[in-house]
Amino acid sequence: MHPPLRVDRSSPVPLYFQVAEQLEHAIRAGVLVPADKIANEVALAHELGLSRPTVRQAIQTLVDKGMLVRKRGVGTQVVKSRIRRTVELTSLNDDLTRAGQEPHTVVLRLDRAAADAATAAELQLEAGAPVWQLERLRSVAGQPLALMSNTIPCAVLDLESVDLSTVGLYEYFRRCGLHLRVAHQRIGACRAGAHEAKLLTERKGAPLLTMQRTAYDDGSRAVEWGSHVYRPDLYSFEITLVGR
Amino acid sequence: MHPPLRVDRSSPVPLYFQVAEQLEHAIRAGVLVPADKIANEVALAHELGLSRPTVRQAIQTLVDKGMLVRKRGVGTQVVKSRIRRTVELTSLNDDLTRAGQEPHTVVLRLDRAAADAATAAELQLEAGAPVWQLERLRSVAGQPLALMSNTIPCAVLDLESVDLSTVGLYEYFRRCGLHLRVAHQRIGACRAGAHEAKLLTERKGAPLLTMQRTAYDDGSRAVEWGSHVYRPDLYSFEITLVGR
DNA sequence: GTCAAGGCTTTGTAATGACATATTGACGTC
């Protein structure tokens, strides 16, 4: 049967979101086990004192996350597999702290420079525009994990006064009211060069996981271009795909 | 200004989908250029003779794809960046043919076997259950690109009678009426072993891109477990992330 | 001249009602 769902109409949190949160929690906590069918939308709406579209919207958000599956004429079921964390528009720092780790970051470089042609093209700037060039080494449990090189247009943000060894880059973006909306990223592999090998305590020529990302603010302005390399024995990307 | 949008109410295609398709086409064709604002929802609904929720649903699907951005109090704009293909629930074969390539596939192995403990756990079977073990080498333009190892429960499908050198695995799934709904994949990197190096015409120890995927049918049944390695100079994963 | 308040525009959230369509299972007929 169902966990007791309740909604708080005085809360500023949208009703559909409250329902989605509770359902998600019930699934993660094991109250709802895989292949369980949840009550049909009409009944659920009546039970909660909500309208069907609202309940539908709540269910839809979980379907998008790959936690529920709808079948017309049948019902809605809990997906029979543990849900791993999706690749989201988050930084490595976010991911690690959320996983209960304690990342340690060393800022290797923080310069103002003029954008070269390739960087300017990625960030959709005119060549020579002033940009911040940032290079950081992130470790977890004493092990170097990632070498991160980022370029941010000076017009977007001032990085002079922030201590990026204690604050994640994306966290700082959020603090400045900068909302990332879209990002493109490419994941590949390469051979470690001498510089990378030394910093990551790998041998030269060792395989590394690479990620290049361009992030956009509200879809209008390129805000950040990052080129990262990871130690594959300590890090990998996990993605949940949802079809249809 | 707007392209002339029209809907066909006699079509079995949902109205919201028709609108979404036309908007997407207009964006890809360059009729709507980045940073263009599309008409507000109320006006658009009136213009099309549709209700606002329907128009909203159409816009939402494009927002989910990362092609549009909504801003409350402002309007809806076209995202200012080319959209690359998202990592979807598709096979390598699908991706390549859609990109205009002509993949060539060699089936290295196709066996019935009993699932070992690890495989059985991934596919949520009892140990020793009969499975198909498939190993394929895929090339493009004469260059070996990927070495793919897949395991499929015999209970799911019969692979005896199909020629997997001409038909993609996922394409065959679809032909059998098997709809994949959810998949988890992990992307990493590794060092090429002797076997992999020889088949991919790389040197032993060269960096390779790896992907492991488990796919589920309607959320209820694990259908496929795949472990692939790619040559990183010829292949990488591209993902479009949408925030909020 | 500057800053604050308020109004306008536009999207966000929600309720209600209706009909369409896919699936399953039961019933009845051949």
Next chain:
DNA sequence: GACGTCAATATGTCATTACAAAGCCTTGAC
């Protein structure tokens, strides 16, 4: 007993309406 039909069930699609909240711009006061 096998097969087809039909009804029950649940999600899919769509219309209409209303109010809330956020952003932008104008207006007005100091």
